[in-house]
Amino acid sequence: xxxxxxxxxxxxxxxxxxxxxxxxxxxxxxxxxxxxxxxxxxxxxxxxxxxxxxxxxxxxxxxxxxxxxxxxxxxxxxxxxxxxxxxxxxxxxxxxxxxxxxxxxxxxxxxxxxxxxxxxxxxxxxxxxxxxxxxxxxxxxxxxxxxxxxxxxxxxxxxxxxxxxxxxxxxxxxxxxxxxxxxxxxxxxxxxxxxxxxxxxxxxxxxxxxxxxxxxxxxxxxxxxxxxxxxxxxxxxxxxxxxxxxxxxxxxxxxxxxxxxxxxxxxxxxxxxxxxxxxxxxxxxxxxxxxxxxxxxxxxxxxxxxxxxxxxxxxxxxxxxxxxxxxxxxxxxxxxxxxxxxxxxxxxxxxxxxxxxxxxxxxxxxxxxxxxxxxxxxxxxxxxxxxxxxxxxxxxxxxxxxxxxxxxxxxxxxxxxxxxxxxxxxxxxxxxxxxxxxxxxxxxxxxxxxxxx
Amino acid sequence: xxxxxxxxxxxxxxxxxxxxxxxxxxxxxxxxxxxxxxxxxxxxxxxxxxxxxxxxxxxxxxxxxxxxxxxxxxxxxxxxxxxxxxxxxxxxxxxxxxxxxxxxxxxxxxxxxxxxxxxxxxxxxxxxxxxxxxxxxxxxxxxxxxxxxxxxxxxxxxxxxxxxxxxxxxxxxxxxxxxxxxxxxxxxxxxxxxxxxxxxxxxxxxxxxxxxxxxxxxxxxxxxxxxxxxxxxxxxxxxxxxxxxxxxxxxxxxxxxxxxxxxxxxxxxxxxxxxxxxxxxxxxxxxxxxxxxxxxxxxxxxxxxxxxxxxxxxxxxxxxxxxxxxxxxxxxxxxxxxxxxxxxxxxxxxxxxxxxxxxxxxxxxxxxxxxxxxxxxxxxxxxxxxxxxxxxxxxxxxxxxxxxxxxxxxxxxxxxxxxxxxxxxxxxxxxxxxxxxxxxxxxxxxxxxxxxxxxxxxxxxxxxxxxxxxx
Numbered sequence: 001x002x003x004x005x006x007x008x009x010x011x012x013x014x015x016x017x018x019x020x021x022x023x024x025x026x027x028x029x030x031x032x033x034x035x036x037x038x039x040x041x042x043x044x045x046x047x048x049x050x051x052x053x054x055x056x057x058x059x060x061x062x063x064x065x066x067x068x069x070x071x072x073x074x075x076x077x078x079x080x081x082x083x084x085x086x087x088x089x090x091x092x093x094x095x096x097x098x099x100x101x102x103x104x105x106x107x108x109x110x111x112x113x114x115x116x117x118x119x120x121x122x123x124x125x126x127x128x129x130x131x132x133x134x135x136x137x138x139x140x141x142x143x144x145x146x147x148x149x150x151x152x153x154x155x156x157x158x159x160x161x162x163x164x165x166x167x168x169x170x171x172x173x174x175x176x177x178x179x180x181x182x183x184x185x186x187x188x189x190x191x192x193x194x195x196x197x198x199x200x201x202x203x204x205x206x207x208x209x210x211x212x213x214x215x216x217x218x219x220x221x222x223x224x225x226x227x228x229x230x231x232x233x234x235x236x237x238x239x240x241x242x243x244x245x246x247x248x249x250x251x252x253x254x255x256x257x258x259x260x261x262x263x264x265x266x267x268x269x270x271x272x273x274x275x276x277x278x279x280x281x282x283x284x285x286x287x288x289x290x291x292x293x294x295x296x297x298x299x300x301x302x303x304x305x306x307x308x309x310x311x312x313x314x315x316x317x318x319x320x321x322x323x324x325x326x327x328x329x330x331x332x333x334x335x336x337x338x339x340x341x342x343x344x345x346x347x348x349x350x351x352x353x354x355x356x357x358x359x360x361x362x363x364x365x366x367x368x369x370x371x372x373x374x375x376x377x378x379x380x381x382x383x384x385x386x387x388x389x390x391x392x393x394x395x396x397x398x399x400x401x402x403x404x405x406x407x408x409x410x411x412x413x414x415x416x417x418x419x420x421x422x423x424x425x426x427x428x429x430x431x432x433x434x435x436x437x438x439x440x441x442x443x444x445x446x447x448x449x450x451x452x453x
Numbered sequence: 454x455x456x457x458x459x460x461x462x463x464x465x466x467x468x469x470x471x472x473x474x475x476x477x478x479x480x481x482x483x484x485x486x487x488x489x490x491x492x493x494x495x496x497x498x499x500x501x502x503x504x505x506x507x508x509x510x511x512x513x514x515x516x517x518x519x520x521x522x523x524x525x526x527x528x529x530x531x532x533x534x535x536x537x538x539x540x541x542x543x544x545x546x547x548x549x550x551x552x553x554x555x556x557x558x559x560x561x562x563x564x565x566x567x568x569x570x571x572x573x574x575x576x577x578x579x580x581x582x583x584x585x586x587x588x589x590x591x592x593x594x595x596x597x598x599x600x601x602x603x604x605x606x607x608x609x610x611x612x613x614x615x616x617x618x619x620x621x622x623x624x625x626x627x628x629x630x631x632x633x634x635x636x637x638x639x640x641x642x643x644x645x646x647x648x649x650x651x652x653x654x655x656x657x658x659x660x661x662x663x664x665x666x667x668x669x670x671x672x673x674x675x676x677x678x679x680x681x682x683x684x685x686x687x688x689x690x691x692x693x694x695x696x697x698x699x700x701x702x703x704x705x706x707x708x709x710x711x712x713x714x715x716x717x718x719x720x721x722x723x724x725x726x727x728x729x730x731x732x733x734x735x736x737x738x739x740x741x742x743x744x745x746x747x748x749x750x751x752x753x754x755x756x757x758x759x760x761x762x763x764x765x766x767x768x769x770x771x772x773x774x775x776x777x778x779x780x781x782x783x784x785x786x787x788x789x790x791x792x793x794x795x796x797x798x799x800x801x802x803x804x805x806x807x808x809x810x811x812x813x814x815x816x817x818x819x820x821x822x823x824x825x826x827x828x829x830x831x832x833x834x835x836x837x838x839x840x841x842x843x844x845x846x847x848x849x850x851x852x853x854x855x856x857x858x859x860x861x862x863x864x865x866x867x868x869x870x871x872x873x874x875x876x877x878x879x880x881x882x883x884x885x886x887x888x889x890x891x892x893x894x895x896x897x898x899x900x901x902x903x904x905x906x907x908x909x910x911x912x913x914x915x916x917x918x919x920x921x922x923x924x
Contacts, residue, residue: 027517049516082766091776094766099834101841103765120841150779157735158802164628237528260574265732266628268621297551298565300558308556314615315621336625337618369566376568376587379517384851441732 002184027379029406031392034228039212039240042231043392043402045219047385053220053383056116057135057391060215061208063110063186063326070196072188075108076152077204081115082106083144086137100126108186111325112397118386121221126232131188131216132234134210142198149193156187158334164270167262168333168438170273175260176329176434180251189289217393219385242333251276251327252293258434263444268315270438271343273350275330276426280323280398286411288330292319293370294362294420295332295353300369302353307334311349315343325398330427343437346361357424361417372410378409496853499690500861503698505706506678510857511693512685514850520686521851522587524598525858527681528674529576530652531792531847532712538647539654539664544574548582548601549573550611555600557611569594573600574651578792579862582749592696599700602675607668615818620659627924630737630903631800633728635769637922638739641726642796644718647689679706681861685850717743717794720897729906730924736808736904740815741798742894747790750920753876755788755890757835761827762786762818763799767834770816773799780811792863797892806909809915812900813915816916821896826886839877 034042062074084090097104102119117127160166170185187193201214216235218227254276278284295303296319307317315336322328334346382388396402501509533540544910549571550557564571569586571594582602584594626632636651643649650658684693720742745755763770763786780803789795799819801809803811847853860869902909906921913919 047516050844050848087869091766091772095834097767098767098838099841101838101845102844103842118845120844123841147776147779151775151782154735154780154803155782157804162630162733166892265730266625268625268628299561300565305558309614312617315625316616319569336621340623365566369568372566372568374568376519376585379519379587380585383519383851384518385848422675 001156015035027382029382029388029403031402032224034231035058036211036232036236038238039210040231040235040238041215042228043215043217043396044064044227045217045388045392046222046224048217048221051121051221052385053121053124053127053218053222053265054116054118054389055131055291056114056217056219056393057131058215058397059113059115059208060213060219060397062108063184063188064181064248065208066181066188068184069192070188071184071192072152072186073192073196073200073204074113075187076149076193076196077201078106078108078113078115079148080145080154080201081134081138083141083148084139085134087133093134096126096130102127110182110186110274110446112392112393114391114393116386124218124222124227126404128230128234129255132274135214135235136238136426137411138205138209140198140201140205145196145201147446149196150191152187153190156190156193160185160187161190163396164264164266164438165335167203167264168270168272168436170262171262171438172274172329172331172436172453175258175436176254176274176276177251178324179249180329181248182251182324182326190335193378193397198233206241207243208241210243211235211238213243215393215396216388221371248326253432254434255431257430260436262436262438263441264438266438266440268338269343269440271334271337271346272436273332273347274434274436275429275432276327277321277330278327279325280328281400281404283411284406284423284426285323286319287415287419288321288427289374289408290367290370290412291357291420291424292321292330293373294357295319297370299374303332303350305351306349307346309340311346313338313346313349319365323394323398343439347435354424354428358421358428361421364417367415367417368418371415374412375409377407406418456828490636494900496847498704498853498857499858501694503677503702505702506676507697507701507704508681508861509694509697510681510683510690510854510861512683512850512854513690514685514853515687518588518687518893519585520591520594520684520688521583521585521596521854522598523584523683523854524582524604524683525681525683525862526580526582526675527578527862529578529580530650530654530669531577531647531714532670533647533654533658533675534666537666538650538658539619539652540658540662540666540670541580542652542654543612543619543659543662545575545582546615546619547571547607547611547667548605550615550843551606551608552600553604553606553701560597561612563593564597567593571597576794577648577652584895591688591693593697595684595700599704600650600707602680603704607671609664610646612664612667616659616662619653620656622653623656623659627730630730630733630735630740630802633730633924634737634789634800634901634903635728636800636905637728638741638899639796641724641899641901642717642720642741642743645715646717646829647714648717648791648795648899649794673707673710675779676707676709677701678706679709681858683854683858685854714793720894720899721898723900724920725900725913725917726899726902726920726922727906727910727913728901728903728922728924730903731905733905734805735802736805736902736909738801738803738808738812738815738900738902739798740812740898740900741796742898743794744788744797745790745892746792746794747859748865749790751884751888751892752790754880754885757832757839757877757880758822758827758885758889758892759786759788761831761833762822769822770799770801770815771859773818774811774814778811778814780814784815805904808902808904808909809912812902812913812916816895819893819898823889823893823895826889829882832880832882832885836877836880843874849920853901885891 034045091211100123102117104117106115174183303317314334317334392402395405497513499511530541549560567590571584574581586594640649774780774784781801784801786799789798
């Protein structure tokens, strides 16, 4: 495996990867790397097919780096990045970008925070200038913090407090994690959003928003040399920051099944069945992704067929594999369980299906189907500069290797039905399981037994 | 991507619209006329028509070995018979549940095995069968599209399954305040017109649909001379056209019945409805009135005006309600353009305590725009956004195809894409003023509020008479 860190003594490190699809077709993805003296890492990908670029800055900070009391600061701070810097008025950033034909936005996750501008390629310098200005000279004021705090609280009300999927997700992670920061939501607890101070923001900014904690990814119609000089010109002078090693508490292995019920306004219960799995860089992750496909990808998948078509017990079922920097979850979610059916009945169908993976090997055809699905999804995901950058950035942030997602294709191809069985046995155990249900309010028992952890 | 959305917290909701992938042979290269030198978008597409009337669009794009096929049938939920709301949607869903030669599982297994996708989307005016795969599977998916579009089996058990699924889907809309608002808003806006319900239909309508009506609907609407077939991706047009002829050449044309719809009712004054959902701490606000048709002559004026009013992070609504007041996370306006007048609407939300204050600000912005128009600076910024953004809006073959399908489906001029940028640049202050005066009507609007009614009722009454509804 190519490790970028080994190669960075070169002016350019050139990484090229070809993907051989099962026929003669090839898909390639090449990136060049350059590192500034202040530690800023630059990844570039050329594509001259259209006069456009995607410019992205990835900061290696997310809700994982927070502590109780100021949960949600990564995300609130991301909003503050639009509130003006030395040469840019509040909210002016997006105005300038749009006036030049671009769009911009940002997002925060558990593991990282990213900012991007998608622009005509003639406007590359504009994006470089604007992003450098707010990395180096953000203006943080009590006034803008106050108004943005209100905006974020509305965002929380929209996404979590008044949303079934938000409630289920928050309930699930707070039940499965007891020590690790993944136990709180990226948007933070409402009381913490209220409590974050300007000082907290200032110290968060000086600690995490530094060139040696970030990666710039530029894709599209660019010239490598020009791009490097431009990035050097605007980012080169920004000093790196002193950061102490963070101690992130790791989760102890779960040794007993956990349950949590949330009572909500609905006629149709929801269900999540979750198992702890390792971090994104672990070799078992690609195998779990194949399992995810076999269970719920497409209408011929095992659980879709059984729950949606045969039992007709719910409106949707899907599985997901967290690919996080630290160990995350494998989750099967069932939405809107129909009248005449119960979450327990659906949970036991899921359990039977997982037990079957442990006792019988999947067929070669099912495995081949899952591989084909992974491969096609990957190719379709390379259609735009923006999404290519997003894939590289996530892969880098979570596994340390920007091309890791591409290299996984080899792993999918070499995984055997025996390994699938082995991985299923390893993780799908009762003591590693957590079941969270959203139940109709009317069914709430008079005296609620504390079933949650 | 949908699966990881949960952990994304974007700065603002980015309206990423997932456009369905959508011979007279003449090659066309589109150039961004008048743009900076070098800022040229090239796209290769061809149109053709088979003898049976099937229109064909082919877009070549060789960056990746992928292909997408989209068969658009010009019949959607607007074609539902009276009292049978949801029929077109169920008919579409049933296409993949079995054909003369394949059962439901075989169809799913075939598309899943090659890693492809097959989806059936019923809209108001049309239905799309969309399928994607690596290009080496082109023939497989082309045959599959033909098979499901032309030879569905329509079995009773599958029909009952989809009827039940659709009814549950309609009922569970009550779990989601945005869906509740959308359904009530359309009902209040459109009365007896079929745009009054989302394509999935109503519980009452779904219960009434019979198998024979579905068979009849399919027979009279799924016709080659009522359809547009689009193929985009890593293709060779000559071979593609030959394959299409072979697969669809024997599809028999038929007589297309003209669709006659009731008029869209007029709105007088404020029509306010509060839908009571007692668990809500945040009020969903949806308001608007009938907008314009897709082929409206003022399309470009309206597009620029709407950008200034409520699209994206530089718009007036965003600035006033979010940036200056911190009352919401999102405030957007949109013209949903259809064959007939789709709605013009504004959507926002705020905690119950400030919901009516927020609503009043929206109404003020709307009145202000109608009375005072836009500034020259706003118009120039809007134009430079759309002109500069053009190559970004044409990055993928699907984006290119969507624009060509629009041109074909809505009967826009043949040179629509060639003149696209010129049309934007040509919008004048007078033109946009005229469009605002003609299109916006802030005194006559429908207002839908989904909330804990007791929190907002008294204040809402200050705006006018309020109709209170339960879930």
